[in-house]
Amino acid sequence: MEISTGSSMSEKKIPEDRETVIEIEHLCKRFGENVVLNDFNLKVYRNENVVVLGKSGAGKSVLIKCVIGLLKPDSGTIRVLGKNVPELDHEDLDKIRTKIGFLFQGNALYDSMTVRENLEFSLRRQWIKLPQTEVDALVKEALGNVSLPHTADMMPAELSGGMLKRIALARTLILKPEIILYDEPTTGLDPVTAREIDNLIIALQKKYHTASIIISHDMNCVKNTADRVVLLLDGKCYAEGTYRELEEAADENIKQFFE
Ligand SMILES: Nc1ncnc2c1ncn2[C@@H]1O[C@H](COP(=O)(O)OP(=O)(O)O)[C@@H](O)[C@H]1O
Ligand SMILES: [Mg+2]
Known part of the structure; x- marks a missing residue:
């Protein structure tokens, strides 16, 4: 089986020499009793689009807000271009943010x-x-x-x-960001416009060799843009693989996204 689930995240298909741009380890974030991220792990390499798939309320926006330093995690590390974001002071956070593009859900x-x-x-x-x-x-x-x-x-x-x-x-x-974080870039758009945004995301990645995290539950967007898909479930990276690999999975938790 190509897909890995649970904590034994397989990266065997990714060549050793790829440059890691974002490395998230053991990330935990809760709001009071609400445990949102619970030992979440993810690596993103230069030149790839990783889609984070998850139900509404799964913690997708919280995840990318932690990456950009808008939310402080309870524990874990988030290395962005080698710097651990939660430990940065204001000045260093501002510096790293010049290298991270963030497309908010509401455009802002x-x-x-x-x-x-x-x-x-x-x-x-x-x-x-x-x-x-x-x-x-x-x-x-x-x-x-x-x-x-x-x-x-x-x-x-x-x-x-x-x-x-x-x-x-x-x-x-x-x-000219090295990293772009997209929060539901096609939500609320008509299908034709949504596919135009998909194409733009792909074109920009090719042109600028960015690393991107794309949050989405628009399966067309996921299919079009993802080099790799990770499924955020119960605060963890539950599964990861290519779109095709996850599409063929027998696991019910994965299957429900592809129906
Ligand atoms: N600033 C906040 N304060 C308290 N709870 C929050 C805050 N931001 C998000 N949450 C909670 O965290 C959970 C995940 O939210 P979010 O990441 O926005 O979900 P989604 O996967 O839909 O983007 C939800 O239960 C939400 O209510
Ligand atoms: Mg969200």
Whole structure:
């Protein structure tokens, strides 16, 4: 059987020399009595898209918020580009965050700012004194990357759901992240737009050689984007494998996602 379940996570199919970008070990996070992550382990390598699959409330968003340092775990390590995120002070956390793009479920664009201002705001927070010509070039490049070059002076309210998702992605890309974390990137989009976002995720990974964690329960998105799928269940990495491997699994807990 190709799939590994439980704690004996198999990595035999991944060549030894791949660069580990994110390494999560024994991660535990609870809110009061609610144990959300309970000895969760995961490695993500450069140049791959890992999809974390799990039911609503399984702890997927909590997981990526821990990775970016928005939530502090109770125990465990989260090494991102060699640094243990939960131990970083504010300054080092800010530094590592410049290398991590985070696409929030709700996009988190500023409604009162134009697209350009949203993108520039993201830049200005990182490099305070960048010449305007350079800022303009970066904005242009980022909008080009998401195929929306003509939207710079539009307001978020003028854009469709799919366009907003792309702009949110452009805002993340402008910082040239080594890692991108996607929280349900296709939820709430129509199927055609959702597949466009899938294609964009794949294209960006190829272009920038990023490592990504994609949270999703949209099985089309999972199938299209995942180099590897991990199933988050009961706070643990319950299973991992390719989409095909998990699709063929006999385990009921895995099967229910593929029905
Ligand atoms: N800031 C918080 N305070 C208390 N409970 C939280 C908080 N964030 C998430 N939770 C709880 O953690 C669990 C997992 O949430 P979440 O990661 O958002 O699930 P999902 O897998 O749907 O993204 C849920 O039971 C949720 O209520
Ligand atoms: Mg969530």
